[in-house]
Amino acid sequence: MKAAKLAFGLICLAILASNIATMSRWSEARGVYDDICYLRQAHLFQRFGAGGLDTNAVRDDDRYFEGKLKDIAFAEWKDPIRWPCHNPMPGGKVVLQYPPGTGFLLALFPQGHQVVPLYIAASLILCGLALSGIAMARSLPSVLGAGVFGALAVYLMINPAKASYSVAPTMALCAVAGFLTALWLARGKRSVLLIALIGLLLGASVNFRLPNALLAAGYFLFLGIPFLWTRSLATFVQGLAFGAGVLVGMAPTLAAQAINAGSALSTTYGSADLVAPAFDLAVFGQYLRDMQIVLIVLAIGATLSLLWSREGHVQQAAFVVAGNLAVNLGFFLSHPVFTPYYVVPIAMLSLWTLSFARLLQPAEAREAASVRREPASLGALPR
Template sequence: MFLAILASNVRLISHWSESRGVYDDICYLRQAHLFQRFGWQGLDTSLARETDGYLAGKLRSIDFPNWRDPTRAPCHTQTADGSKWVMTPPPGTGFALALFPEGFQVIPLYALANMIIAGFALYGLWRAREPVSLTAAAMLGVLSIYFMINPAKASYSIAPTMVVCVLAGLFTARLFVDDGRRRLLAVAAVGLLLGLSASFRIANVVLSAGYFLFFALSFLIWRSREAFVSGLTLGVAFLVGLLPVFAANLVNSGNPLVSAYGGQDTAPRSLDPAVLRAYLGDTQFPLIVIACVWTALLWRFPGHTGVRKLVLLVAGNLVLNLGFFATHPVFTPYYITPILMLTLWTLLFTVVFTRGTSQGSIAQEPGGPRPAEMLSRRST
């Protein structure tokens, strides 16, 4: 099933056009063009560099009104000092597109992302050892590969985001089944991935909210050296992952902490009934229910000493992200997809790593019983 859906996805993707009329597409492709033309200096998205007519040509190809006036181009804004016009999206998606030849960028990006997701789905299936975990791996694998077309096709930024989510889910699960140095490496990997995710979509920075809340509360409650080092490692790795965003901000707005995206979303936060109804009628709502029910079941039947800690992290992150987008003034079919996929992949890898230990013993959770002791208890 995995391979059949993957083959179907690749066949559909191979017929996609890069001029489908979506305004954001033009900006991601222009960023890729700048990277291919200027190298790392492509971080500078000023319209003053638009000397080859690339942007105008792209806008004309989708019949954009006023395509001759670059200042009317979508997702471009004037800097606070009025010195230049720059793009608002972060540079990550454009960089990913720039890895492929101009004119043939979207198809290979999506095809590669689909193959990576299918690979992790197969890995989860291979690691599953019990009927329950095997079923969960099969269902999530099918859904995740399908989602690489719908809703991932809605925005070029979602394809690389989905890859980051599965990687972050894998390392998050390892946080609570590894110990010592391996656990610290998993913390660093999670922080780095979450920071890098913001390079694809600025809103992805919210994916880290639950992690920082969990590690902050862990230190405040336990006051241990391990909790402090883990939180510090997460924070430093997260900042390292944010370096591309900081660099782009510095080049375009003159301040690494001021995004060109700032000011684009100034509507006050509130619970809009129209937005809530849109989510209730969308594919994202059943996924929310599945994520919440699975989280609750894992709390009730943890199967490993560290799982309930992971459930607290996952639940807190899910609540914070759902609250953020529920009060967002705009609805789209993919806004909540990243947090849902991060949550579901984390839960799946947690289940397959901690249940059915015939392939090997589970690493000791710091402060918990040793693997041999756990297996002895189960035998008794």
């Protein structure tokens, strides 16, 4: 088993090294609108600090964004109304549509060398958790499972994570939140501080992509339904701590919306981006032909498998994931717009949670499960 752990650990490190070598050759001027818009947010943070939350087009007085538009040969670079990723607000301002989190992380690195360090940092977090999972495995099947999943998770930081700068930090947060969720459920006495931290991380993920708000849905169902049934004070406190964590985590986005759109609950997205759910067979077909369907099948299969577990915390992790998958897949698969990364966050959060839930299974529970699966010996057969 030690040889298997070493082999999978080396595989994960080899994929990480290959990813870093590939990432080091990436260009920050690949002609994608989203890229330069995230970089504009980063530039505002570097110029104005917290004042960078205000993304009004008039603040481009140093012509930074105009220069980026010229670099990609955008014809209407002079007219802010025509700028990509920007929308006019009722007050007359033209502002960035994206939440501020991705730009904030990019701003931590020097201008011109921001994207590669962000992706490398996120990849290191994922690889660290993958190696931890391999080290925690206590049987050959669990080593194989942790090793294959860890290698897949690290590889995904190249494709599809490259499709949007917001995906890389989302992937890292989902991995950490998945581990903490399994840890929270594995403890006999569930920590209020730990569930608050999980809520904080999931709330913070909203600062990268607004649809990440759906990642908290399964937790609210898991905590809310038992409270409605039992009216337990402990369950209420857990739910309150989680909700408070989510709210604090997404505070930067609420502040940015208040500054740019006039209200914390008003979106900076234009009406063209607010697409109502409507099932579209063509969009569903795109998911079936995309890498995302593999992740969806893996997440659903692992959830169904663990729902039948007799180990309490493993089964409860599956309940959290099941609720989360139902809400998120129900939304995205009925959303008449397709991208190569829409369901990646929920799939990865689910798989990290289930993987660590199984790995954190107490030794005595593993032994009991092993005994239940073993056939009776000849000596024990009835005569």
